Amino acid sequence: MIRKIIRAAMNMLEYELLEAEDGIEAFNILEERHQDIDLVLLDWNMPRKNGYEVLLDMKNDPRYAHIPVMMVTTEGDKMNIVAAVKAGAVNYLTKPFKVEELIGKVLECVGDEVSE
C-alpha cells in the first residue's frame, strides 16, 4: 500500500521508481542499479530484512554508503527514527502522511540532482 502511495507521488514528480517487496530484493536492486539511484526510501517493517537492517548494510558498503536514505515508519515508533538517523538516514517520514509531505521531503533529499 505504501509503495502504491509513493509510486503515485513519484509519478507526479516524473521520477523513476524502483520497487522492492522486501529488504533482500532491495539489496538486489541496489547491486544492479546503484549508479542510477538518487534516494532510497525504506519502510522500517519489511519482510526478510527490515528497513533498518538494509540501512545499516548500505552504510557499511562503500558502493552504497553515499546514497541518501529516508526512513518511513509509523508515528508510534519514533525511537526507530532516532536509531535510523544515528545510523545515517538523512530524513524520515511518519505514517500517516500526506502526499505533499512525501513530495516535499523527497525534494529536500534530492533537489534537482536527479540522475538522467
Added chain:
Amino acid sequence: MSDEGLLYLGKLCARAVLEVIETAAGIGMEIVDMDGEADASIMAIAALEAGESGVLTLRSDAATLRVLTSYMTGVPEADLDEEALYDCIHELMNMTVGLIKAEAKDDAFKFRMIAPFVVTGEHLHSLHKPRAQKHACRVASGDMFIELWLFF
C-alpha cells in the same frame, strides 16, 4: 482491563482512525451511532500486546475501501483490484496502531501489533465469549464506514 481503561482506549482508537483517514486520504469522517454491526465484507484483525493484551478489528466494505484506496494512492477506483483493498485496510490497521502507540499516555497501551491479517467474505460477524470485554465504535462519512471493535 478496567472499564475506564477500555473506554479511554476506545476513544483513542477512534481518534487514531479518524486522523489516519484524514491525513492519508484527505477524507473527514466522524464518529456515528451504532445500531448493531454494519454489514462488513472486509475485516482487518490484529492482536495487540503490551501491559494489556487484546484484539483490534477494523470492519468495512469494498465500497468504502475502494474510495479510501483511490484517494490514498491516486489510482482510479475502477483500476483497483481486490488485493489493493486488502492492502488498504491492512495499512489502515498498521497506521492506527502506530498512532495509538504514539498518543497513549499509559505504557500499558503502547501496543506491539502481532500477526495482522485480513478476512474477506459476506456479512462478516465477530463472535466472542460473553465474558470478554469489548468496545465498539463506528466512523463514517455518507455511506462509507469503518467499525472498530476492541476485545480484551
